[in-house]
Amino acid sequence: xxGVLVARLDNMTEKKNAAGPQDKQRxxxxxxxxxxxxxxxxxxxxxxxxxxxxxxxxxxxxxxxxNGNTVSIEPRRxxxxxxxxxxxxxxxxxxxxxxxxVDIGAPFNAILPMSLGPSKADFGGTRSVIDIGxxxxxxxxxxxxxxxxxxxxxxxxxxKIRSGAVENIDPHLLGRLIGKQGKALRELKEESECRVIxxxxxxxxxxxxxxxxxxxxxxxxxxxxxxxxxxxxxxA
Amino acid sequence: xxxxxxEMIDANGIRKDGRKAGDVRPISIELGVVPVADGSCRMRWxxxxxxxxxxxxxxxxxxxxxxxDRAVLDVRYNMAPFSTxxxxxxxxxxxxxxxxxxxxxxxxxxxxxxxxxxxxxxVEIEIICAEAGTRCVGLxxxxxxxxxxxxxxxxxxxxxxxxxxxxxxxxxLNKAEDNYGEADLPMGVLPNTGELVFLQxxxxxxxxxxxxxxxYNMNAxxxxxxxxxxxxxxxxxPQ
Amino acid sequence: xxxxxxxxxxxxHLRELAQNDQRLDSRTQFEGRDVEIEVGILANxxxxxxxxxxxxxxxxxxxFQTMTPYPDRPNEGGLMCMAEVRPVSxxxxxxxxxxxxxIELSRVVDRGIRESGCIDTSDLCIIPxxxxxxxxxxxxxxxxxxxxxxxxxxxxxxxxxxxxxPQEKFELGEDRPLVVSxxxxxxxxxxxxxxxxxxxxxxxxxxxxxxxxxTLGDDNHVHSLQKGLKGAFTAAEFxxxxxxxxxxxxxxxxxxxxxxxxN
Numbered sequence: 001x002x003g004v005l006v007a008r009l010d011n012m013t014e015k016k017n018a019a020g021p022q023d024k025q026r027x028x029x030x031x032x033x034x035x036x037x038x039x040x041x042x043x044x045x046x047x048x049x050x051x052x053x054x055x056x057x058x059x060x061x062x063x064x065x066x067n068g069n070t071v072s073i074e075p076r077r078x079x080x081x082x083x084x085x086x087x088x089x090x091x092x093x094x095x096x097x098x099x100x101x102v103d104i105g106a107p108f109n110a111i112l113p114m115s116l117g118p119s120k121a122d123f124g125g126t127r128s129v130i131d132i133g134x135x136x137x138x139x140x141x142x143x144x145x146x147x148x149x150x151x152x153x154x155x156x157x158x159x160k161i162r163s164g165a166v167e168n169i170d171p172h173l174l175g176r177l178i179g180k181q182g183k184a185l186r187e188l189k190e191e192s193e194c195r196v197i198x199x200x201x202x203x204x205x206x207x208x209x210x211x212x213x214x215x216x217x218x219x220x221x222x223x224x225x226x227x228x229x230x231x232x233x234x235x236a
Numbered sequence: 237x238x239x240x241x242x243e244m245i246d247a248n249g250i251r252k253d254g255r256k257a258g259d260v261r262p263i264s265i266e267l268g269v270v271p272v273a274d275g276s277c278r279m280r281w282x283x284x285x286x287x288x289x290x291x292x293x294x295x296x297x298x299x300x301x302x303x304x305d306r307a308v309l310d311v312r313y314n315m316a317p318f319s320t321x322x323x324x325x326x327x328x329x330x331x332x333x334x335x336x337x338x339x340x341x342x343x344x345x346x347x348x349x350x351x352x353x354x355x356x357x358x359v360e361i362e363i364i365c366a367e368a369g370t371r372c373v374g375l376x377x378x379x380x381x382x383x384x385x386x387x388x389x390x391x392x393x394x395x396x397x398x399x400x401x402x403x404x405x406x407x408x409l410n411k412a413e414d415n416y417g418e419a420d421l422p423m424g425v426l427p428n429t430g431e432l433v434f435l436q437x438x439x440x441x442x443x444x445x446x447x448x449x450x451x452y453n454m455n456a457x458x459x460x461x462x463x464x465x466x467x468x469x470x471x472x473x474p475q
Numbered sequence: 476x477x478x479x480x481x482x483x484x485x486x487x488h489l490r491e492l493a494q495n496d497q498r499l500d501s502r503t504q505f506e507g508r509d510v511e512i513e514v515g516i517l518a519n520x521x522x523x524x525x526x527x528x529x530x531x532x533x534x535x536x537x538x539f540q541t542m543t544p545y546p547d548r549p550n551e552g553g554l555m556c557m558a559e560v561r562p563v564s565x566x567x568x569x570x571x572x573x574x575x576x577x578i579e580l581s582r583v584v585d586r587g588i589r590e591s592g593c594i595d596t597s598d599l600c601i602i603p604x605x606x607x608x609x610x611x612x613x614x615x616x617x618x619x620x621x622x623x624x625x626x627x628x629x630x631x632x633x634x635x636x637x638x639x640x641p642q643e644k645f646e647l648g649e650d651r652p653l654v655v656s657x658x659x660x661x662x663x664x665x666x667x668x669x670x671x672x673x674x675x676x677x678x679x680x681x682x683x684x685x686x687x688x689x690t691l692g693d694d695n696h697v698h699s700l701q702k703g704l705k706g707a708f709t710a711a712e713f714x715x716x717x718x719x720x721x722x723x724x725x726x727x728x729x730x731x732x733x734x735x736x737x738n
Contacts, residue, residue: 032392034390034427035465048388057428059390077274079293081352091480107307108295108355133480134482135482148354165484166485210495272566272619273618283518285517287563294566312563317615318519318534323540323613362563362615365517
């Protein structure tokens with residue numbers, strides 16, 4: 001491969017980028033990987049593009065956005081890759097005497113050490129504190145080069161999830177779900193009368209009565225369908 | 237069986253299925269045919285019917301296949317029992333194993349694996365109905381499915397096979413031509429640069445014939461690439 | 476990860492939904508997903524069907540081979556039914572030898588079709604004691620979003636009912652349709668959140684408990700039953716399910732017959 005990577009390509013949790021520029025000049029065009037997008041000179045590289053031999057090339061399939069002089073691609077789908085500070089919803093998949101292994105929807109499980117857990121337990125008593133299959137709200141503390149991460153439950157509001165439902169949405173749609181300054185999310189919470197906590201890993205915790213939960217679920221479904229229609233002309 | 241005895245192309249240069257020497261069989265592409273997968277593509281090419289589905293990136297299990305510096309592509313090429321005229325018994329198949337390997341190596345040349353170290357990306361290629369050139373259809377469908385799955389790639393891979401029948405070099409062999417022909421040259425091309433990531437050959441071709449077959453493949457790949465791009469933009473080709 | 480993690484939250488949420496007569500996708504307790512059936516979709520098979528139920532998609536292909544009849548049944552051919560759930564159909568399906576689940580799937584679907592007697596194996600005789608037809612039904616999962624049992628059974632019987640014996644290819648006369656005298660239909664019920672529901676989708680299946688598979692023939696004769704996974708049910712629950720299976724079975728049977736145009 002002759003290209004040189006000059007930008008981070010693997011995460012879209014910068015919410016202002018994910019939402020797409022609504023008030024700036026927007027040049028939109030659907031592109032496929034390998035497509036030539038013009039001269040590198042005078043441009044910055046955003047998500048989903050690389051520079052090869054002085055030209056910008058798409059590495060993802062989606063809608064091209066030119067925001068000022070930054071060229072990026074809004075992809076149909078993004079895999080979640082954790083970054084420090086991310087708020088995530090995870091499921092405990094396993095544990096040893098003093099560590100929990102947490103599935104956070106990333107290529108690897110994260111590790112939650114006892115010292116960063118919700119409360120003290122005797123060595124070996126991990127399952128009595130958080131059992132396998134339980135869901136937790138936690139924060140990514142650090143991420144190694146190899147993308148495996150450490151999460152913590154020490155922090156405001158971080159806890160075991162004991163009620164409600166967890167739904168999934170593609171991480172790059174989070175911006176649209178939340179809206180400008182959180183407006184869309186606020187409206188959704190009001191209309192559905194549910195507590196909704198949005199994890200950066202594309203998992204949402206919905207707590208309320210089932211009609212409200214259904215409303216939130218429907219909103220997620222229509223967001224996903226909209227995004228597909230917009231990037232791919234209406235076909236899944 | 238005297239292969240030279242079977243007439244596959246007539247004096248006017250028309251093949252048994254009505255094509256001229258340089259014509260590719262009809263192709264159609266559909267995305268999202270495996271709704272539960274992260275990305276998927278169905279390619280119908282002549283009577284070939286192939287589905288490619290992508291899962292990942294995910295944790296690479298078993299640990300021994302993990303690589304510290306990049307993701308691994310876990311490619312499975314498989315023919316369904318009802319895909320051929322004679323039923324294929326399910327189970328381990330040496331031909332499928334070899335095709336899986338060379339397909340993985342072709343795709344590794346374009347997928348940006350270094351972005352997902354220690355993980356794996358599953359590429360499942362299933363031949364639902366076979367009519368010659370399945371490895372080419374599989375490789376092309378897999379690259380489109382990877383793009384559909386949002387896996388970053390520097391280019392698509394487009395693959396097609398040309399060969400020789402009755403001493404005439406032709407593009408895109410069909411089943412009878414593959415059986416009775418004198419040569420088969422499948423290639424996998426990167427449309428941006430014309431570089432090759434996949435190449436096999438068997439049979440007998442003179443240096444001139446080889447160049448002819450090569451050129452047919454290159455030209456066909458450029459045309460098929462446009463179909464793939466249209467499918468990625470609208471969900472299907474043709475509309 | 477071959478055994479999928481069952482989030483406890485999913486189970487408690489399903490319980491809450493069940494207590495309020497709700498399901499994840501707003502269906503009613505015994506409502507199935509929309510069903511699509513297509514026939515003749517595999518060019519190299521002698522009979523074929525594709526069934527879609529929500530996001531569950533399966534293919535069925537019928538192939539014919541010749542066999543030597545068993546010594547104790549010299550005038551009969553055979554029927555073999557094999558189901559494959561390959562990694563293509565789901566993230567949770569890893570490569571490897573068939574799992575116990577997929578073997579059970581194969582055998583339960585096979586029994587449902589075989590025990591109905593819908594195929595008369597003596598009709599498959601070519602030369603008594605020497606040669607007979609073997610009908611091979613291959614079931615292939617394309618996308619698994621729950622309830623592969625019913626999808627496979629439906630695709631299987633549809634493919635068989637639209638199959639043609641390729642006598643010409645084997646130089647044994649003219650092609651003729653495979654005679655399938657009945658239409659057995661399987662209905663599967665799973666206990667989810669404490670009560671039985673019909674046609675569980677992927678998440679309901681993940682968070683659910685025991686399953687009951689009921690295959691009924693045209694005259695509501697019972698042809699096969701299977702209870703799978705951990706749990707217990709009462710006679711009253713079973714009676715209700717049999718009644719539901721009769722109703723749903725009739726509906727699906729009519730769909731299959733409608734594709735045949737006057738069989």
